[in-house]
Amino acid sequence: MRKVTKPPVLLNGCRVEQFAIRDRSIKFRGHGLLFSDDREVGPVPRLALARDKNEEVVLLHCDARWQVLGISGGHATVREAKRAAERFYTGISKRWIPTGYTKTDARHALDRVAGPKKCAVCLRSPYDVDAMVEMKKRKLAICDECIRELYGLLSSASDV
Numbered sequence: 001m002r003k004v005t006k007p008p009v010l011l012n013g014c015r016v017e018q019f020a021i022r023d024r025s026i027k028f029r030g031h032g033l034l035f036s037d038d039r040e041v042g043p044v045p046r047l048a049l050a051r052d053k054n055e056e057v058v059l060l061h062c063d064a065r066w067q068v069l070g071i072s073g074g075h076a077t078v079r080e081a082k083r084a085a086e087r088f089y090t091g092i093s094k095r096w097i098p099t100g101y102t103k104t105d106a107r108h109a110l111d112r113v114a115g116p117k118k119c120a121v122c123l124r125s126p127y128d129v130d131a132m133v134e135m136k137k138r139k140l141a142i143c144d145e146c147i148r149e150l151y152g153l154l155s156s157a158s159d160v
Helices: 078-088 103-114 144-158
Strands: 014-021 046-051 057-062 068-075 132-135 140-143
Touching: 014 057, 014 078, 014 103, 046 078, 057 078, 068 078, 132 144, 140 144
Parallel strands: none
Antiparallel strands: 014 046, 046 057, 057 068, 132 140
16 A cells, blocks of 8 residues: 655645545546636646635645645635535545644744744734735835734824
8 A cells, every 4th residue: 555645734825634645546527617827727636625824725636746736715614625626526525634734733834934024013924914015125024914004003193
């Protein structure tokens, strides 16, 4: 029996909760259901269920090395995402394996990827906000939320 290689903790910035390895006995029925860069994503050997930063469940379609080829998602629950996977691959529902990765594992992985870059005001990492603005000369980064708050403070101060 071949060794099953678990996916990394994060795929596309999402925490992987479960994965499935597809062999030839699991037939692909998803023609016309998933596209990436205007190209159809056909049958893939690996699938992963992961949570994005909004805690929605996404179905990641991956190659043999866990490179993401396509994403379908925005599912409210893992059960809903598994039903979507079953539409692509009949019989895949019996193949799901829990990863055992925790939110802490994901946070450590995100911190490794982000490096030292954090908002100078609130100390959030780039993965905790929608956007981060860097001022390279000052070696400073500020997140979109702090910028909005500072703008509001400046606007109200100028009204006085």
